[in-house]
Amino acid sequence: MGYFQNIKDTITTIFEGMAITASHFVRKPYTVQYPDRIDIRIQDTLPFRYRGLLDVDLEICTGCLACERACPIDCIVIDADKNKKTKEMVLKRFDIDLAKCMYCGLCSEPCPTGSIHHTPEFEGADYSLESLVRRYVKAPIPAYKPIKGPETDPEVAPILSRGLKYLDEFATPGDSK
């Protein structure tokens, strides 16, 4: 009876398969029509910990060079000198070569203030390699000096709290939302 059973199976299974695909005709497509036909930018839908292009908040960079040492492919170059008179750290150069960066996140883990961090931006395409080198320090500026207790400078405080929040979530991935 295998012969007729085969015919019956063929007809019933194709019938059922056609019913399933027919039900897909009225389902909503999952396609996200990146980049132009979307309601909100994709970057805004990405999680806080998304490892996109690197960015630096120079206001809270202490110039400790932890990120430069952590980077396994040396895409971060920092020149920081101690000012002899005021004993302050001065940042002379802070370059990140995004063409080299492999988005491992090792630089943002040791950062004490969360200054260097990944952003949800990912559209880094450019026409030349040189323009992918982000030079954050235009002229020498003093590095951030941590103080005891909460930050009092109203301009720096929100940046610092954001950086510390980032650091918290980055260091303890299990607790993040």
Added chain:
Amino acid sequence: MRKFADSLLNGGIFDGMPIELGYVLVVAFFAFVLLNFIMLVAGVTSWLERRVWGRIQSRIGPNRVGPQGTIQWLADGLKNIMKEDIIPEEADAPLFKIAPYLAMMGFFATFAVIPFGDGLVVADLDVGLLYITAVTALVVVGVLMAGWASNNKWALLGGIRSAAQIISYEIPAGLGVITVVLFTGSLSMQSIIRAQGWEPWNWFMFDNPFLFVAFFLFFVSALAEGNRTPFDLPEAESELVAGAFTEYSGLRNLLFFLVEWGNLYVIGALCATMFLGGWQIPPVTENPFLLGLLQFITFFAKSYFIVFVAMWIRGTLPRVRVDQLMTLCWKYLTPIAFVNLLGAMIWFIVFPHGFLPMRIAMVLIGGGIFLYFLSRVMFHLRRAKPEMHLSPLA
């Protein structure tokens, strides 16, 4: 068409011209019109097919070129025309060049007898169905020639598969056709349609259980003959790159695709002619122009519904293996077709003028199957609880 040509020659625009030249001009004119019609149909089909698959796979499909991507096919065609026409060094150049035109001829010739309306047919041959069965086999010559001339093992395998497949499936397809011919007593496309009516119970599909089975036998065999999924073994991309068309590029490749999508429409037109009542419409108007238009629309809608089902099947079923393909043809379709033909003969002897209660019952059974199908669709929708998007646009 003959009448139309005569009217043009006697008193029409070709009056006074040598009669042979006049006929050649008329034939050339019809060929031109039909070729453009086919290009349009095949092009739109290629776009629609991608949209249909898209929705089946929860995607959208091409929707950028023109409104809803409707002229995507034009962009694809232009791209292919502008591409370089590469002929491999080791290929048999003359055969390689001529192969797509042979395949094209094989399917284009069928359009000569496809009846779009009461008088809307290029040539109502007395042996119309036989003619179609004969000229569609010319496609296999083109595909086999393409496979051989490419001097490429994948192409050759694809060509040979195509030949084996088309020749095997001619038999169940032919038996399905014969079942219809049994009831009309004529091979002419127009008389087959005239033997049916506009009501569904006067269609041959619902005439009796044997013709109902014959419809599915013919449809499956025609899909296989047209190298459609699930029988697209000649160009199985997972095994043979692109089968017989591997070495083709540019316009010649485009012609093979034109044949594929054009053949799809031929399958639809044949099913509509033989089983779905063709251009038959209720007697609503006396105006011959309006009547012709309505008939054309009816025929086109019926044949395009079959094309849609073929797309739907392509989005549903996986490709069969070569041995499964042959098993299906020789162990299942051919014996069933013979038994079916025998049953149809007995039915014809018992009820030579048809049997109305059976027709009504067949229509009801068909409606019942359709309702059960809808209930299954609703079952799957209820179980998955998806976000709905009823509009075909996106």
